[in-house]
Amino acid sequence: MKLGGSVRSRRTLAGVSAVLLAATLGATACSSSDDDSTSTAAGSTSALPENAATGAPVKIGFISTEGGGVVSIPEWREGAEAAVEYVNKNGGGFAGGHSIDLVVCKQAEEPTSATNCANQMVEQKVAAVLTAGTSQGTAIVPIVGGAGIPYITLNGVSQLDVTSPDSFALSSGISGSLVATATAAKAEGMKSMTIFASDGGGTAGIIEMLGKPIFDGFDIDLKVVAIALGVPDPTPLVASGLASNPDGISIISDAALCTSVLKAIQTSAPDAKKVLNTVCLDKSVLDVVGVEAVEGNQGITGIDVFSDRPDSVLYRSVLGQYAPDLSLTGPGAQGYQVLMATVNANANVTGDVDAATIKQAMQATDKVEMPAGGGIIFSCNGTAVPMMTSICSTQTLYGLIDDQGVPRDLQVAG
Known part of the structure; x- marks a missing residue:
């Protein structure tokens, strides 16, 4: 069982996708034993039940962002594969007891x-297409949706991800992250905040457009400072963002820029309160800036790794059994979540299972718990965000960052 480890990826900001989706979290390694129930630094685990699937296989597609020169995150696929092993061998199967035949296709985060x-998904006649997240929804959704196949993504990135009737975006995405940031800031008594945002693909403008009304609702004055890609030293821009003496700061960027911004803040305003997402808590960041730069501040995350909630215990147990070399706190969690969330959403389906059956079940979901989500719920029945009915949740988690750089004692925002 592992907690730390860097992601095998090369990130660039072509838009919101690489900012919010390619997230990792650094932490310490944990010990383990051969006991059925093991207490570790990561929390307890339990023996998995012997409850194998008995029904005919259902083909579920998984499009993995993997092998590209821009970004490659095989951990998403590995997390989903671990979840499939559990469902087929221990979880009683999918949608009334069917085993899952996971059809994987790797794409390089470009249209071709x-x-x-x-x-390939259409040719293989899969019953659903899953992904942890990709900026290529505009290429994928029309094809699979046109064949009547539901597209289920954990992180909605493209416009079609969050607007197509064939798409289901399970997590709250950037809007939810901003709501959680504002909620955490309010809890810390902040009246003003500066967000330093990488400006790749117009991200800073999107954050300002979405963030202003959100922060206004919390009576917090928001300033967004755009930092262009490739800036060798963001110190002058950081200084401009701190000139108004904001009560707190946040950063939305890739890990490299987050490192540079945090270093500049340490120099000019070391006591500034921070609200940081998991990209800025990446091991690669903390190795440079030191965990003391983030400890005691607020952290934003979409997964509850360490609590004693049954779904968190199950997550740790499944990865411990089927993906012991996969970091518990890394992006493999997102592959696990999208697969298990689809299983949960189809728990009441019986009989034959096909694309139409799964799509109908997804459209009917109402307050289903996100696996290892710390109490986050998703509803794909159009009620979560009425203006964008493909978005299924508004919720994200926040909590105080501990001495390992991990948000703990998580609360649901949104």
Whole structure:
């Protein structure tokens, strides 16, 4: 069982996708034993039940962002594969007891390979297409949706992800992250905040457009400072963002820029309160700036790794059994979540299972718990965000960052 470890990826900001989706979290390694129930630094685990699937296999597609020169995150696939092992061998199967035949296609985060994967899914006649997140929804959704296949993503990135009737975006995405940031800031008594945002793909403008009304609702004055890609030293821009003496700061960027911004803040305003997402808590960041730069501040996350909630215990147990080399706190969690969330959403389905059955079940979901989500719920029945009915949740978690750089004692925002 592992807690730390860097992600095998090369990130660039072509938009919101690489900012919010390619997230990792650094932590310490944990010990383990051969006991059925093991108490570790990560929390307890339990023996998995012997409850194998008995029904005919259902093909579920998984499009993995993997092998590209821009970003490659095989951990998403590995987390989903671990979840499938559990469902087939221990979890009683999918949708009334069917085993899952996971059909994987790897795309390089560019239109040609993404289109190829979408066509493969149609050719393979999968009953649903899952992904932890990709910026290539505009290439994938029309193809699979046109074939009547539901597209289920944990993180909605493209416009079609959050607007297509064939798409289901399970998590709250950037809006939920901003709500959680504002909630955490309010809890810390902040009246003003500066967000330093990488400006790749117009991200800073999106954050300002979405963030202003959110922060206004919390009576917090928001300032967004855009930092262009490739800036060798953001110190002058950081100084401008701190000139008004904001009560707190946040950063939305890749890990490299987050490191540079945090270093500049340590120099000019070391006592500034921070609200940080998991990208800025990446091991690669903390190795440079030191955990003392973030400890005691608020952290934003979409997964509850360490609590004693049954779904968190199950998550730790499944990865311990089927993916022991996968970091518990890394992006593999997102692959696990999208697969298990789909299983949970189809728990009441019986009989034959096909694309139409799964789509109908997804459209009917109402207050289903996100696996290892710390109490986050998703509803894909159009009630979560009425203006964008493909978005299924508004919730994210926040909590105080501990001495390992991990948000703890998580609360639901949104």
